[in-house]
Every structure is written in C-alpha cells, then in structure tokens.
Amino acid sequence: MEKKVTTFPSKKMSSRVPFELYDEYLRGQMEYWRQVRESGGFDLEDISVPQGTTGLMPYDCEREDVRYPDPVLVKRYARFGLHRYNICHGTNLQFHHLKKFNVTMICQATYYITLAACDPATTSLVTLHLGVAEGCRDACSLNLTCFIAKLEDTPCEPFQLPDTEELVDDAQLPYWPSDFNDCQRFYQVKESELQDNDWIRLYLELALCTNDRELEDSDLSQLQIVKVAIEGIQGNETLQAAAANVYIMFKGLAMASIGELGEHVVRKVIVRRAFNEPAGCMTLMGGYGLSIGEVAEERDTSRPNFIDLFKAGKFIPYRGPMTGPPLGGILGRKAIEEGLFRDYGQD
Known part of the structure; x- marks a missing residue:
C-alpha cells in the first residue's frame, strides 16, 4: 500500500506542500x-x-x-x-x-x-x-x-x-529661535572649536543624507558651517551637553529640495541629541527644510538614473563577473540592452 503523506495548506502556494518539507x-x-x-x-x-x-x-x-x-x-x-x-x-x-x-x-x-x-x-x-x-x-x-x-x-x-x-526620545523638534542672544539658554560654538568637535559636522551630514540618500561625498565636502548654537535640554547650555538641541546654519549645498538653489544659500538644520540611560542608547532626531517648518516651494531633486548617465558618457559600467542579472524588471532589461553589463549573458 502506498504511504500517505501528510500535507498542509499554504497561503502563498496553490499546491499542497509535504509536511516533512x-x-x-x-x-x-x-x-x-x-x-x-x-x-x-x-x-x-x-x-x-x-x-x-x-x-x-x-x-x-x-x-x-x-x-x-x-x-x-x-x-x-x-x-x-x-x-x-x-x-x-x-x-x-x-x-x-x-x-x-x-x-x-x-x-x-x-x-x-x-x-x-x-x-x-x-x-x-x-x-x-x-x-x-x-x-x-x-x-x-x-x-x-x-x-x-x-x-x-x-x-x-x-x-x-x-x-x-x-x-x-519622544520630544518634538523645537522651532528655530528668533535669535541666540540668551547666553543662559544657548552656547554659541566658536569657529576654533569646530575642528575639535567634528561630531557637529557629522550631525549636519546625517541630517542631509537621511533626507537625500543620493548625496555623495563630493556634495558633502562642499558644505561650510556658518553658525552653531547648542541648547541644553536639561539646562546645561555647554558644548558637551549630553542632551541638547543643536542648531546649525550652513551653505554649500547646490541642489536642495527646499529654498533657493545655489551653494551661496544659507540653510538650517536642527538635530536633537538624547540619551536613553535605562537602555544605554543614544538617539539623534533631526530636521531640514520642511521637517523644521521652513515654508517654501518643494522641488524634485532626484538625479538622472545610471542609464541616462551612461548615454551621456558619464557612467563607467561594472566590468566584474556576473552570476545573475544586475537589476530586475524593466530597468534591468533596459540596462542590458544598452550594453551597460556586457559581461552578463543570458542562457
């Protein structure tokens, strides 16, 4: 007599799969x-x-x-x-x-x-x-x-x-202050202190990169910090305040989704640093453009895709070994047709 195999129904498969598998x-x-x-x-x-x-x-x-x-x-x-x-x-x-x-x-x-x-x-x-x-x-x-x-x-x-x-940290980002003259509330970072506190530039770059993942190192290298103020969340208005709001004014970003175009435009970023002591965690929450309430026309800053760059002679295709299609779907087939991945051959 043939052995009966126990099966179970699967939501993802129309057939029945052996229980052993x-x-x-x-x-x-x-x-x-x-x-x-x-x-x-x-x-x-x-x-x-x-x-x-x-x-x-x-x-x-x-x-x-x-x-x-x-x-x-x-x-x-x-x-x-x-x-x-x-x-x-x-x-x-x-x-x-x-x-x-x-x-x-x-x-x-x-x-x-x-x-x-x-x-x-x-x-x-x-x-x-x-x-x-x-x-x-x-x-x-x-x-x-x-x-x-x-x-x-x-x-x-x-x-x-x-x-x-x-x-x-569940607190909301603050509004951009009208000024930073209150020395009891803000610590204004000196230009000479920026080099020894490279985390300030890191916060700026993180706020921009998470907003636009297509930014490259060459874009970030052009940034110039104009002004930085530290606001201690727990009343400690020092440069090294553990929990703080960091206000950064900068320029050098040529293409932005908010505000005027051009590297000369001074833009704003707010980053909130907080520690969750029970969990031993450090959190950064930040905003740029609309995230911090800047009201301006929003524009699309998407870069041309790599097929357009290849046609313009500005893209060097990958020449390494291929074990499968470089991309799926219509874009992948189009890339192969355009000759971007000549080392890839279909059986």
Missing part, C-alpha cells in the same frame, strides 16, 4: 536565528542561510568586488556609533575604515557594523561592534539610535532586534 524548513529557520542570536548579529560568516530566509544581509566592505547600498550613509552611521562610544568611554578613537556590516531587510533598517578605529595616541587599530537602528521618519528626516557600541571582544547581550519605539 515544512518541518525541515522550520528547523532550518530556528537553527539560523539561534546562531544569529549567539553572534549578537555581527559575525555571520560561518552561518548557513536556509533558502527562503529573510534574515540579515551581510556585506564585506574590505572586498573590492563587493558593492553595498547607500555607502555614504552607512559610513556616517558607523561614525555615529563611534561617536557614541567615545562619549561613553571618554576616548578619542578616529574612524579608519569599515570592515563589514549586516543589515535587516526592512524599510526601517537595523545595521550591525564592524569597523576599524585608530587611537591617535598609539596609532594602533582597534575593532568595534556598533548597532545602529533607523526609526520612523514621519516627522523628522533623521531618526537614528545607536544601541550597541563596544570593542569587538567585549561580550554583549544575545541578538535581539531593538524596538525603536521604546528607544527614541
């Missing part, structure tokens, strides 16, 4: 996430990923043939995590290079970053593990929390995706 799939998922939890979300090289898993996407930043999304933004996320480590430990480690990172494949992503930092006193490199989570950006273009900042060999809690609703 489903049981094997569940066991694979459980084993994958068990290993991820033990690693803290960082070292996943030896962890096999079962088919159909929506887990963490790993990127090795030290390999020249690996490209990863939003490289400008990810580097600044890493610098933000290093900034939090320096504040909490009283160190002055400097960013050296990204080693790798793992990221959740959701809209509000969480990054588990491994980077190399340099100690200026000894010129030696140390490796840090950093956890940075994106929060809801309904009201603010910048909503970022660093929930892990530690040396690589330091034990950490088992991996768990953070609840960003619990981590973020």
Whole structure:
C-alpha cells in the first residue's frame, strides 16, 4: 500500500506542500536565528542561510568586488556609533575604515557594523561592534539610535532586534529661535572649536543624507558651517551637553529640495541629541527644510538614473563577473540592452 503523506495548506502556494518539507524548513529557520542570536548579529560568516530566509544581509566592505547600498550613509552611521562610544568611554578613537556590516531587510533598517578605529595616541587599530537602528521618519528626516557600541571582544547581550519605539526620545523638534542672544539658554560654538568637535559636522551630514540618500561625498565636502548654537535640554547650555538641541546654519549645498538653489544659500538644520540611560542608547532626531517648518516651494531633486548617465558618457559600467542579472524588471532589461553589463549573458 502506498504511504500517505501528510500535507498542509499554504497561503502563498496553490499546491499542497509535504509536511516533512515544512518541518525541515522550520528547523532550518530556528537553527539560523539561534546562531544569529549567539553572534549578537555581527559575525555571520560561518552561518548557513536556509533558502527562503529573510534574515540579515551581510556585506564585506574590505572586498573590492563587493558593492553595498547607500555607502555614504552607512559610513556616517558607523561614525555615529563611534561617536557614541567615545562619549561613553571618554576616548578619542578616529574612524579608519569599515570592515563589514549586516543589515535587516526592512524599510526601517537595523545595521550591525564592524569597523576599524585608530587611537591617535598609539596609532594602533582597534575593532568595534556598533548597532545602529533607523526609526520612523514621519516627522523628522533623521531618526537614528545607536544601541550597541563596544570593542569587538567585549561580550554583549544575545541578538535581539531593538524596538525603536521604546528607544527614541519622544520630544518634538523645537522651532528655530528668533535669535541666540540668551547666553543662559544657548552656547554659541566658536569657529576654533569646530575642528575639535567634528561630531557637529557629522550631525549636519546625517541630517542631509537621511533626507537625500543620493548625496555623495563630493556634495558633502562642499558644505561650510556658518553658525552653531547648542541648547541644553536639561539646562546645561555647554558644548558637551549630553542632551541638547543643536542648531546649525550652513551653505554649500547646490541642489536642495527646499529654498533657493545655489551653494551661496544659507540653510538650517536642527538635530536633537538624547540619551536613553535605562537602555544605554543614544538617539539623534533631526530636521531640514520642511521637517523644521521652513515654508517654501518643494522641488524634485532626484538625479538622472545610471542609464541616462551612461548615454551621456558619464557612467563607467561594472566590468566584474556576473552570476545573475544586475537589476530586475524593466530597468534591468533596459540596462542590458544598452550594453551597460556586457559581461552578463543570458542562457
């Protein structure tokens, strides 16, 4: 007599799947996430990923043939995590290079970053593990929390995706003040202090990059800080106030979605820094343009896609090995037709 196979209905599949296959799939998922939890979300090289898993996407930043999304933004996320480590430990480690990172494949992503930092006193490199989570950006273009900042060999809690609703500071961004003359409320940063406090420029770049992910290093290098004022949230109006509103006036951004066009235009950014002491987290919430109430005509600042750039002779197509189509859908087929990926051949 033929053995009867137990099946179960699937919402995603019109056919019936053998129970043995489903049981094997569940066991694979459980084993994958068990290993991820033990690693803290960082070292996943030896962890096999079962088919159909929506887990963490790993990127090795030290390999020249690996490209990863939003490289400008990810580097600044890493610098933000290093900034939090320096504040909490009283160190002055400097960013050296990204080693790798793992990221959740959701809209509000969480990054588990491994980077190399340099100690200026000894010129030696140390490796840090950093956890940075994106929060809801309904009201603010910048909503970022660093929930892990530690040396690589330091034990950490088992991996768990953070609840960003619990981590973020729920206070709203303030309105831009009419002036900064109240010295009891504001600390006006001197020009000579900007170089020794590079976190101010980092906050500015984060506020802009999270608002426009197509910005490149060349765009950010043109920025000039005009004025900075620090407002201590807890009445501590000093440069190093742990919880503070940071008001930044700058110029050098040629293309902006709000306000006039041109590098000469002085623009405004507000960044709110806060610490969640019970959770040991540092949060940045910030705004630019409409996020801080600037009323002006909004425009589309999207850059031309890479097909247009290729036709104009301003794009060098990738020449590395291809194991699959470079892009899906209509845009991918169009790219192949235009000859951008000549090394890719379809069977």
